[in-house]
């Protein structure tokens with residue numbers, strides 16, 4: 157059989173991992189693909205000492221790979237949305253199939269790139285863009301194809317989960333753990349993408365588009381990161397029987413879809429609550445199958461390479477038998493993709509965790525509770541901590557029943573205006589995830 161010829165652009169963390177997996181498992185991969193996978197061209201502006209490229213052609217101009225008439229599949233692993241977009245477009249124009257791990261590129265420009273790929277009769281695969289080594293895209297697009305997806309929720313940023321786990325388990329400092337995540341190759345080039353929720357928002361949009369058959373709607377996602385969380389919140393949540401996780405949540409209802417990324421309290425007995433370190437996990441609720449959970453390494457060279465190579469094999473299987481890969485990019489025919497309204501956050505309902513600083517004097521709690529009740533919000537639990545020695549203020553923790561954010565914001569504004577409440581109130585959503 158004709159070998160399938162591969163070009164890789166980018167030899168950083170994921171590029172290096174992909175190079176090694178292709179080399180180490182060559183025989184096995186050829187057997188699975190039904191053809192030899194030949195890495196014939198690498199485009200990299202810098203060498204990677206862990207990847208001796210040997211006889212493989214190396215170009216400093218990565219566009220030379222996209223224009224190489226011999227290359228069947230271009231693997232884009234340079235990241236970012238400027239040069240990477242131009243590179244993918246050039247590859248498509250030159251009739252190459254594309255494999256990418258680039259979530260920002262797919263989330264922000266996927267609609268345009270998929271249409272362009274369809275016109276040129278080539279495929280774009282992006283399993284590695286979401287949740288590292290977990291084959292969640294294949295699960296949604298293929299394994300769960302018989303289901304209506306009602307919702308999905310996941311820990312989809314490994315760096316953020318690593319930071320939260322280390323803070324909770326070892327009381328470590330945020331900045332210190334982030335520096336370690338960077339050294340381990342988990343974090344984005346700009347780690348603000350990890351800790352401010354953008355990376356998880358990119359991934360959520362991709363999952364939601366496949367799950368619900370919608371276009372990629374990155375500008376409509378609500379994204380909040382983990383930077384405002386404090387060790388106190390982590391420990392109060394624990395006292396109440398919850399863990400704080402940074403979740404991406406997509407839900408479908410008659411009103412439209414919810415697309416949101418934010419810190420969330422989840423009951424400690426939930427499987428997701430026990431996903432720690434750089435691991436990711438996604439729960440998907442399907443109409444026929446019920447609840448399913450996908451778990452594994454969410455970042456790192458080899459886990460991400462595992463997903464990149466799976467896509468290469470998928471494409472190679474078709475190419476080996478002379479067939480053009482036909483699987484639609486979002487799992488449904490492009491003509492069937494329809495935009496659903498995104499529900500504004502002010503209307504999104506959930507229970508809430510709140511923490512405030514109150515003067516330790518009679519009557520404060522009754523003022524606070526009456527302001528919640530004025531907004532129709534009922535209180536599930538209220539804890540007033542003892543004041544520290546010499547302090548006149550006490551932390552007050554409130555768990556509410558379900559409330560729309562609009563009502564909660566109005567209650568919080570009124571409570572913050574009380575003389576007896578000091579500073580801003582910390583508000584974090586609670587999710588029970590169907591339990």
Ligand code: HSE
Nearest residue numbers: 313314315343344455
């Ligand atoms: N920075 C990302 C994360 C890498 O930590 O999840 C994997 O997409």
